[in-house]
Amino acid sequence: MTSQAAQGRSRASAPATGTPAETVLRVSDLRMNYGSTEVLKGVDLTARRGEVIALLGPNGAGKTTTIEILEGFRRRSAGDVDVLGSDPDHGDEEWRSRLGVVLQSWRDHGAWRVRDLLHHFGRFYAPHSTPERVRPHETDALLDLVGLTEHATKRIKTLSGGQRRRLDVAIGVVGRPELLFLDEPTAGFDPKARRDFHDLVFRLADEEDTTILLTTHDLDEAEKLADRILLLAGGRIVADGSPAQLSSLIAQDSEVTWSVDGQRHVHSTDNPAKHVAELYAEHADAVTELRVTRPSLEDVYLAMVQRYESGDAERAAEEFTKETR
Numbered sequence: 185m186t187s188q189a190a191q192g193r194s195r196a197s198a199p200a201t202g203t204p205a206e207t208v209l210r211v212s213d214l215r216m217n218y219g220s221t222e223v224l225k226g227v228d229l230t231a232r233r234g235e236v237i238a239l240l241g242p243n244g245a246g247k248t249t250t251i252e253i254l255e256g257f258r259r260r261s262a263g264d265v266d267v268l269g270s271d272p273d274h275g276d277e278e279w280r281s282r283l284g285v286v287l288q289s290w291r292d293h294g295a296w297r298v299r300d301l302l303h304h305f306g307r308f309y310a311p312h313s314t315p316e317r318v319r320p321h322e323t324d325a326l327l328d329l330v331g332l333t334e335h336a337t338k339r340i341k342t343l344s345g346g347q348r349r350r351l352d353v354a355i356g357v358v359g360r361p362e363l364l365f366l367d368e369p370t371a372g373f374d375p376k377a378r379r380d381f382h383d384l385v386f387r388l389a390d391e392e393d394t395t396i397l398l399t400t401h402d403l404d405e406a407e408k409l410a411d412r413i414l415l416l417a418g419g420r421i422v423a424d425g426s427p428a429q430l431s432s433l434i435a436q437d438s439e440v441t442w443s444v445d446g447q448r449h450v451h452s453t454d455n456p457a458k459h460v461a462e463l464y465a466e467h468a469d470a471v472t473e474l475r476v477t478r479p480s481l482e483d484v485y486l487a488m489v490q491r492y493e494s495g496d497a498e499r500a501a502e503e504f505t506k507e508t509r
């Protein structure tokens with residue numbers, strides 16, 4: 185069977201009725217200072233129910249800070265934040281039960297056994313169970329979902345880094361969250377674990393309508409998983425759009441490579457379809473090894489970060505907003 189992660193993301197983020205999905209996260213002019221250092225200088229973002237959003241940005245851009253503020257783990261310096269209808273600074277236990285959190289590092293509970301810990305955390309959610317959202321996940325089913333069944337009785341301190349990360353993810357989703365925050369969830373994952381994780385994200389978003397905000401430095405992962413990508417640089421969101429919209433941000437040609445009579449050729453063009461048609465008109469079946477390469481998300485990301493670093497982030501953000509309106 186081919187996994188959904190292998191095929192990439194194809195679902196629509198809006199419900200089939202065409203009605204825009206409910207906004208579950210709204211941030212306006214969010215600011216954060218650590219002492220005299222201004223890390224967030226006016227972040228605006230929204231997320232709708234069932235949407236998967238990837239928050240990208242260079243090291244130190246403020247991604248973890250942003251996520252911790254939204255989770256209610258860190259108090260902001262200024263700005264308006266609404267998460268599932270509440271201000272995270274005043275979120276109560278019922279509100280917290282609707283969130284799932286996977287932090288960047290979680291190194292407690294080493295003496296606990298995997299199944300016991302998951303069961304223990306799951307119990308917190310039981311009083312918040314509803315007919316629509318039965319809480320928590322059944323422990324063994326969840327262990328299976330994250331690929332930890334064979335490690336269920338091991339002590340946590342004996343797990344490998346990737347296995348611990350799988351457990352972190354399981355702990356984050358055990359309460360069937362409506363909104364899930366994942367801070368670099370796949371750091372340390374092998375390719376199989378990464379593929380399984382991508383399938384889990386698709387399942388949560390598509391079948392349970394979970395809204396997911398994740399940070400990652402893996403641009404292929406962001407492109408594959410996210411409905412929308414936000415790029416945080418210089419304390420602001422300098423780009424916000426679908427992977428395809430972001431690609432249109434930088435005017436970069438596609439590259440066509442092909443061979444004729446064993447001779448390899450490369451040509452850069454803004455109209456690869458026309459070039460390919462001309463090639464076939466001229467050489468017909470003699471054209472082999474044809475490939476068209478479009479600018480990748482990595483190219484877009486690096487170009488945007490470079491604009492920011494050259495002091496041009498605000499213009500880049502304004503241009504982007506104009507183009508995607």
Ligand SMILES: Nc1ncnc2c1ncn2[C@@H]1O[C@H](COP(=O)(O)OP(=O)(O)OP(=O)(O)O)[C@@H](O)[C@H]1O
Pocket residue numbers: 218223241242243244245246247248249250
């Ligand atoms: N508790 C703190 N006290 C002081 N400065 C902090 C604190 N936490 C983070 N910072 C600083 O704030 C900035 C943003 O950090 P943050 O961890 O939010 O960035 P990030 O985008 O998540 O980075 P990375 O990609 O490296 O994980 C960094 O310069 C960091 O040194």
